[in-house]
Amino acid sequence: MAEASGVSRATVSFVLNDDPRQTISAATRERVRDAARELGYVPHGIARALREGSSRVVVLHADRGLEGGFSRSYVRGLDEELAEHGHLLLVRHGHALPEATRQVLDTIVPRAVLRLGEVSVRGHEPVGQDGENGFAAGAALQIGHLADRGHTRIAMALPDHDVPSADARFGFAREAARRLGLPPLERLVVPGPREAGAAAVEEFLASHADVTALAAFDDDIALRSLAALRDLGRRVPEDMAVIGFDETEHGSLATPALTTVHLDAEAxxxxxxxxxxxxxxxxxxxxxxxxxxRASV
Incomplete structure (x- = not known):
């Protein structure tokens, strides 16, 4: 391949391995890649993993409850960027036993292991940026939007199943309310079955009649809340404002259409x-x- 492209073996290796430490012109890179295509070059993954100490696979654990728009967009951006640098993404959904996880890691020897839930727990990604593009900023914007419209008694609508990031997200929202001088946020768990959701919201409102707005964990929980309020004869937003998080198409199709928070997850x-x-x-x-x-606030 070096002979066919007219460069050294080292240059071929740098190009094929996409070594970021080497400065190689675009024309030379394209010449090497053209030669690779013409010669039908296929990298030997096992040999390269042995040489490099790891495979060119990145494993992402996606925790249960993080299957919304943010997750899909984040995975798409991660996958496409890794592919541009000759790496593959393996996504594992839901809870996995430690033994199964260890077997996967021992077999693949991945370049890195990421956990999607850690992004929301940290508040923003990557660590060290200005924090205007992550979950903490989104929570502050969500609570601030309600406060700007005169809502001072706010509850956060949360899922009924274990989501690792739920407590962190509630913490971000609670801190946003504190900074705005609002009373402490209330917690409202909205279960999945429609009847159960309506019953939970009814019970909550019976003891929290002063709450006028719900800030939902995500759009799915916001839609559960909208359904429950409609079943209880409560008008949105006249009787109760509802705002989602992690914009999905479903929110735009609801009645009333769901106001929500959008994050640039792909980037x-x-x-x-x-x-x-x-x-x-x-x-x-x-x-x-x-x-x-939209129309729900």
């Missing part, structure tokens, strides 16, 4: 991939979080 996934690979993270920065204003 965050790309930044995470660059951090894992140790390549330059320069490029389009994740956009700041923003409110998608």
């Amino acid at each position: 965050l996934g790309r930044v995470a991939a660059r951090n894992v690979l140790g390549v330059d993270t320069a490029g389009p920065a994740p956009a700041p979080v923003r409110i998608v204003v």
